Amino acid sequence: MAEFKSHYLSLGFYVNGEFHKFNDGRFVTEDDVAIEVLESLVDVQRVDEPKAEAKPAAKPKAARKTSAK
Template sequence: MAVYNSKYRELKFYVDGELHAFSSGSFSTTDAKAIAVLDNLADATRVEEAKAEAKTEEAPKTKPKAPAKKSSGK
């Protein structure tokens, strides 16, 4: 999925005669034709290639530490 941002909140563009619009300055798509059009728009900037790739690059989780042992109450 490709994600694009625009300085205009509701930028609109056509792909094969079909109207598409940004919502709050953001637009996401998996359509190759829409991606080709957006890559050529001066007012649209590509932000993210794919969310799936970003999720796989997360830092490995570390094991939680064992709870501290209680001292004897002598």
């Protein structure tokens, strides 16, 4: 889910010919196309951070043991 904030309380925009409107300067969506359109608008700011897939941390390799001769 993506949340956006607008400088204007009732900013309107179109996604694939369909009209959408901010309510009290806030708009929440899960639609990937709408998110792409909103991220391109100048007067709109994304207030949540997109969740990046967590990559497992690489385990450090054990140091080689050398024997003293």
